[in-house]
Amino acid sequence: MVEIREVKELPKREEVRVGFHTHIKGLGLDEKGKAKKVADGLVGQEEAREALGVVAQMVKEGKMAGKGVLIVGPPGTGKTALAVGLAKELGEDTPFVAMGGSEIMGSQRKGELLMQAMRRSIGVRVKEKRTVYEGVVRDIKYRVSRHPFNPYIKVPREAVITLETTDDRVTLTVDEDIAVQLRQLGVRKGDIIAIDAETGRVYKLGRAREESDVGGIKLVREVKVPEGPVKKEKEIVYTLTLHDLDTYFAAQQAPISLLAGLGPESVTDEVRKQVDKMVSEWVKQGRAELVPGVLFIDDAHLLDLETFSFLSRAMEKELAPIIVLATNRGKAKIRGTDEEAPHGIPLDMLDRLLIIRTRPYTRSEIEEILKIRAEEEGVKLSKEALEKLAEMGEARSLRYAINLLQPAYTIAKMNGRDVVAPEDVEEATRKFVDVRESVKYVEQFKDKFL
Template sequence: MVIEEIPKTSKGEVRVGFHTHIRGLGLDEKGRAKKVADGLVGQEEAREALGLVVEMVREGRMAGRGVLIVGPPGTGKTALAIALAKELGEDTPFVALGGSEIMGSPRKSEVLMQAMRRAIGIRIKEKRKVYEGVVKNLKFKMVRHPYNPYVKVPREAIITLETEDDEKELRADEEIAYQLLQLGIRRGDVIAIDADTGRVYKIGRAKSKEEESSGIKLIKETELPKGPVFKETEVVHTLTLHDLDTYYAAQQAPLSLLAGFGPESVSDEVRKQVDKLVSEWLKEGKGELVPGVLFIDDAHMLDLEVFSFLSRAMEKEFAPIIVLATNRGMAKIRGTDEVAPHGMPLDMLDRLLIVRTRPYTRDEIEEIVRIRAEEEGVKLSEDAVKKLGEIGEQRSLRYAIHLMQPARIVAHRKGREEVKAEDVEEVEKKFVDVKDSVRYVEELKDKFL
C-alpha cells in the first residue's frame, strides 16, 4: 500500500452502481416509513415490515427464520434488501447472489457456504496509526481498464483530510482508490486510512447545518475530528468468517495440497477451528458478532437441495439474515412436477417472513428519477423528469432510468448540460424496452433463426 503526503495543489466523476444512493430504510423514531428518506421512495408497508425485522435481529429473535420479498419486477426488492443491511449498520456485510448463479455451479453447497461465511462479520477494535479526518476534497485519476478499454478504473486518488487543528493532502494508490469508490466516500465524510495496510474505514458524516435543518440523516453523524490528521487511534474494523477461513486455510496450504485439496480450498475442519476461535473472542469480549444479509434473488430458480441447505443454515449458531426475493407467482419447484407458491416448498415458506412490494405510482417514479439523476450527475429539467416518470409508469422504472445517460449524451451534443424532454423522446425512439423487444420477436418470428 502506498500513501504519500503531497504539497497542496478537487473531484472527478466516477461510475456509480444502481443502488449506491441507499442509506437505510428511511424510518422515523416510531418505525414509520417516511415518504422519501435514505434514498428510498414509497413502499412504506414493506419498509416498515423490514424495520420490524431489524428490531428482531437486534434482539436476537430471528433464529430459524428468513425473509422473502415478493413483488413484480422493478419494485425495489434488491433495494430493500440493501436498505435492510444498511439499517443494521454501515459495516454490516451484504452478499448478493442470483438463483441461476447458485444453480449453475457444480458445487452448490460450497457456493452457498462461502456466501454465508462472507455474510457474517466479526467487529474487532485495535490501536492503529491512521490518517483520520473529514474529506475536504477528493479527486480520482481514472485510466482505461487493461482488459476492457470501455471501462475506466482508478489509478490513484488525491484526497484532502482536515481536522479542527490540521489539514493534509494525500496521494493514495489504486487499491485505496478502489476502496474509496466502493465505500461511496464523498466530501463531508469522516474517514480513517490505516497507514500500514491501506484499509479505509468510513466513520460517519461530519455534522453540518444544512443536514441538521433538513432533518434527514443519511448516515451516522460525527463530530469533526481534533488534533493532527496522522495519529494513533482506536480503529474498529469488521472481518468476515470467510476472511478468517481463507487466512487459516492459507496457513495450512502445504498440508491441504498433500491431502488433495486445491490451493484455495477451505475444509470443514478449518471452518470448525475458526468457529471455535470466534466463540472464544466473543466470550472474552475481544470481538462482536455482526450478522449480515445474504440476499438471493430469483429464488424460484433454486431446487430442493438448496432449500434444504438454507433451512438448516437458519438454525445454526453463526447464521446471517437470509433474504430471498422472487417475482413469480405459482411455479414448479425446480427438479419436481409439484407447483407451489413462488416455486418454493411449503415447509420453506413456513420459515419465512413474507414482505410484499407493490408497483410504484407516477409521483414515486418521478422522485426516484430525481434521486438517481442526482446520484449519477445528470441534470434533468422538470419536463424531462415528467417524461421519464411517464415512461416509467407505462413501461418500467428500470427502462426509464436506463434512458437518463443516453439522454445526457444527446443533450451534450446539442451544447446543453441540462437534459430536456425532447432529449428523452429522442433516445426513447432508439432503444426499446423488454415488452417492445418481445413484440418485435413475435412479429418477425419466421425470420429469426
C-alpha cells in the same frame, strides 16, 4: 506499505462507474418505526419498509432465530433495494451478499457456494490501535484509466483527498488500492473516514453532523467532526467476514494443501473449524464481536428442494445470517419435483418465512427515484426531462427509465449541453428501445425465421 503523500494541487475530476444501490443508506424510518416518504435513498414502499424495520428490531433483540424473510412483488418494485436497506439499517458495516437463484442452480457445487455465501454474510468486528488519517472529506477527486480487462470501464488509479478536523486540514494523494476502496464505500464530501497509514484500509465512520441532510436524504449515522490533528493514534474498528478469514488461513496452509493434491485456495471444513475457534477466543477476550449480515437470494422460485433444505437447516444454526428471499412468481413448481407450491417454495420452508409484499410505484414516486439516481450518477436533468423520464418509467418500467439516464446525459453533452433536455430523452428512447418494443419489432419478421 501503501503510498500516501501530501499534495497541493488537485487533478481534474473524471466520472467513475456508480453502483446501482450505492444511494441507499437505510430503511428511512423515524424514531417510531414509521416510514418517511423519501429518506435514506428509498422512496415509497412504506408498508414493506416498516415491516423490515420490525425485522431489524427483532434481529437486534435476538428474536429472528429460525426465521427468514420472503419479499414478494412485481419486477422493478425495489426488492433488492429493500434488502440493502435492511442491511444498512442494522449498521454501516453489516455484511450484505446478493445472489440469484439461477447462479446457485448453475453451480456444480451448490453446497460449497452456499456455504461460502453464508460465511461472507457473517462479519467479525475487530478492534485495534492504529495510526490513521481521520477527518471529514472536504474534497475528493480521482485520476482514472481504462480497466485492463474491460476498456469500456474506467477505474480509479489514484485519488486526491482533503481531510479536515476542527484543528487541522491535510490533502493526501493515495494509491490505487485506497482509491478503489473509496469508490466501493461510496465516500463523498461530508463523510467522515479514517485511512490506516500502514495497511491502507479505509473505514467509513459516518456523516458529518453539520452535513447530515443532503438532498432530502437523511443518512443513518451522524458523527461529530473529529478534533485534533488529521494524523493520529486511534482505536480502529473494522469488519472482516468469516469467509475473509477462511481464505486467509487457507492461503497460509497452501503448501500443505498442495501436497494433499488440493488447490492453493481450497477452504476445507478443518480450516473453517480453526477460524470459528479463533473468532470465539477473540470474542471472549473482548477483541471482537460477531455481526450477522444479510444473505439475499433473488428469484427464489428457481431454487430446488436440496437448496431449500440447506437454507432451512442454516436458519436453525446459532451463527447464521438473516436470510432474505425474493420472488415475483405466484404459484410455481418446486424445482426437482412435480409439485406446485406458493412461490415455488416448499410449505415447510414457507412456515419459517415472514412474508413482505411490495407494490408498483406511483408516478410521483418514480420521479423521486429518478431524481435520487440522477444525483448519485452526476446527471443534471431539466424539470421537463425529469417529467419525460418519469412518464417513461410509468408507461414502460422504472428500470428502463433509470437505464436511460446516462445515455440521455451523454447525448446532451454531444449536443453541447450540460443539462439533459426532453429532446435528449426522446433521442435516447429512439436509440435504446424497451423490451416490449424490441419484442414487437422482431415479431414482425417471425415468418422469415427458419
